[in-house]
Amino acid sequence: MNQKRQLWIVTIMALILVGISVYISGRPQVREAETVVVRVEGAVRQPGSIALVNGMRVIDALEACGGILPEAKMDGVDVSAELTDGQVIRVASTQAENDEAEMSQTTGKKKSAKKKAAPPSGPVNINTASVHELDRLPGIGPALAKRIVEYRAANGRFATVADIQRVKGIGKKKYETMKSLIVAE
Numbered sequence: 601m602n603q604k605r606q607l608w609i610v611t612i613m614a615l616i617l618v619g620i621s622v623y624i625s626g627r628p629q630v631r632e633a634e635t636v637v638v639r640v641e642g643a644v645r646q647p648g649s650i651a652l653v654n655g656m657r658v659i660d661a662l663e664a665c666g667g668i669l670p671e672a673k674m675d676g677v678d679v680s681a682e683l684t685d686g687q688v689i690r691v692a693s694t695q696a697e698n699d700e701a702e703m704s705q706t707t708g709k710k711k712s713a714k715k716k717a718a719p720p721s722g723p724v725n726i727n728t729a730s731v732h733e734l735d736r737l738p739g740i741g742p743a744l745a746k747r748i749v750e751y752r753a754a755n756g757r758f759a760t761v762a763d764i765q766r767v768k769g770i771g772k773k774k775y776e777t778m779k780s781l782i783v784a785e
Contacts, residue, residue: 636683640665642691643672656683662691671695676731678749684785687728723783726764727757737781739774758784 638661639649645666652660659679662668673692724733726748734745744767751767758764761784765775 636685636687638683638685638687638689640689640691643669643693643695644691645669652683654683657681658683658689661689669693676733676735676745676749678730678753681728684725684728687725688733690730690732692732723781725785726761726782727752727784737778739777744769760784 634654635651636654636656637649637651640661641647644662645668647665650661650664652664657679658677658681661683662679668674668691671694673694675692677689677691724737726734729749731742731745731749734740734748735742737745740748747769748764748767752758755766761779761782762775763784764770764778764782765772
């Protein structure tokens with residue numbers, strides 16, 4: 601009787617193991633992309649498009665481009681953000697501001713208020729954009745752009761573009777002016 605019981609236990613254990621292996625082998629294998637391609641522009645030693653391993657950070661992309669230049673202005677560049685495929689990283693330069701100041705001194709004209717950068721050429725991903733990129737959106741200044749980045753850091757990614765309205769200072773009217781220019785990827 602004892603042998604019969606042991607045989608049943610071994611048989612049940614074998615069936616459980618076979619069931620587990622069939623379950624695991626039958627599940628579809630989800631494989632994430634092994635690389636992401638990002639473009640680094642502005643005050644870096646070697647700007648351009650680069651392919652990096654999925655899961656790397658903005659700081660890794662900057663290092664892969666030879667590092668930042670001495671005149672790099674890192675305000676609004678979240679170096680700890682994880683890279684996404686197709687992302688554009690822009691590093692501003694203090695040199696551009698210095699050139700503008702010199703020009704106003706040589707012309708003798710009073711320098712007007714700082715001009716807003718040209719609007720973005722394509723949609724801005726609100727889940728990865730820097731303060732500088734967000735500042736280019738209509739109705740978004742540096743303070744509100746910083747608030748968006750801080751909200752994202754504290755609360756995680758935006759699931760939809762409409763979620764940006766959760767950021768203090770972005771109401772329905774402001775959202776309506778920018779919704780066609782933003783994506784949440």
